[in-house]
Amino acid sequence: MTATPLHDRVALVTGAGSGIGRAMAVAFAAAGARVVACDIDAAGAERTAADIADGGGSAVAAVADVADEASVAALAETALGAYGRVDVLCNNAGIMDTMALPADIPVELWERVLRVNLTGTFLVTHAVLPHMLRQGGGSIVNTASEAGIRGGAAGAAYTASKHGVVGLTRSVAWAYAKDGIRCNAILPGPTMTNIAANAVFDAAGAARLGPVLALGERMAEPERMADAALFLASDAASFVNGAILPVDGGWSAA
Numbered sequence: 001m002t003a004t005p006l007h008d009r010v011a012l013v014t015g016a017g018s019g020i021g022r023a024m025a026v027a028f029a030a031a032g033a034r035v036v037a038c039d040i041d042a043a044g045a046e047r048t049a050a051d052i053a054d055g056g057g058s059a060v061a062a063v064a065d066v067a068d069e070a071s072v073a074a075l076a077e078t079a080l081g082a083y084g085r086v087d088v089l090c091n092n093a094g095i096m097d098t099m100a101l102p103a104d105i106p107v108e109l110w111e112r113v114l115r116v117n118l119t120g121t122f123l124v125t126h127a128v129l130p131h132m133l134r135q136g137g138g139s140i141v142n143t144a145s146e147a148g149i150r151g152g153a154a155g156a157a158y159t160a161s162k163h164g165v166v167g168l169t170r171s172v173a174w175a176y177a178k179d180g181i182r183c184n185a186i187l188p189g190p191t192m193t194n195i196a197a198n199a200v201f202d203a204a205g206a207a208r209l210g211p212v213l214a215l216g217e218r219m220a221e222p223e224r225m226a227d228a229a230l231f232l233a234s235d236a237a238s239f240v241n242g243a244i245l246p247v248d249g250g251w252s253a254a
């Protein structure tokens, strides 16, 4: 890869106010991209955009709820209004469940986790795809999870939502391969972010999942996820489409 593999590209990153999304936004800006840093948390989005600008990069903050169709429509307008195009989309915003097993998860929590993690990924993709088609190409990187390919790495709702993200990734990759649009997913292993900070764990689910989660060799820095996303977003991955890439230090190889 060149030093600035995203030179002059426009990258829209959701969940960019914290953790993996923030690391992606910063890495993409350092790689030459103009960044739309989206988050439901205005302060987080603004902090990421300001830090990029302080470092000499170009970024705008966009406050949006990926689970809300009108909010996502406004997000697409903000991105196009700021930079005129979207070359890279990272669907990264996500929330955890409580690790609750299928019999125990409250229906409202199931619906909220599916809405943010899966429908949110769909809504932003759905809003951005027409612009990528008009431009003649683009690269979409979805943040799934090891829970997108395994049954015992999270609670029922999160697991189902991330399996859905993997399926949507393959659907988009297949549907638009002839249009120059690639769509891939990363599967982060345990990563040092804020995602678990406010989670209240279901005792039975946490006890059942504990042995699997303990297999992780070490927690990753969010920058390791950004490294993989940058590769997938860039032309270095120009023939990589529909890939579901574990980024977990070998955890899922066990």
Ligand SMILES: NC(=O)c1ccc[n+]([C@@H]2O[C@H](COP(=O)([O-])OP(=O)(O)OC[C@H]3O[C@@H](n4cnc5c(N)ncnc54)[C@H](O)[C@@H]3O)[C@@H](O)[C@H]2O)c1
Pocket (backbone or CB within 6 Å): 014, 015, 016, 017, 018, 019, 020, 021, 038, 039, 040, 041, 044, 064, 065, 066, 067, 092, 093, 094, 095, 096, 116, 120, 143, 144, 145, 146, 187, 188, 189, 190, 191, 192, 193, 194, 195, 196
């Ligand atoms: N941290 C891990 O161990 C891990 C492992 C596997 C997958 N992931 C995935 O990585 C992604 C990023 O999570 P993270 O670990 O960086 O967590 P994080 O909580 O640090 O960051 C997530 C960001 O998403 C934002 N967000 C949440 N709901 C949103 C919504 N409806 N609309 C817009 N923004 C919203 C939050 O405000 C937050 O800034 C998630 O999809 C998560 O499922 C994380």
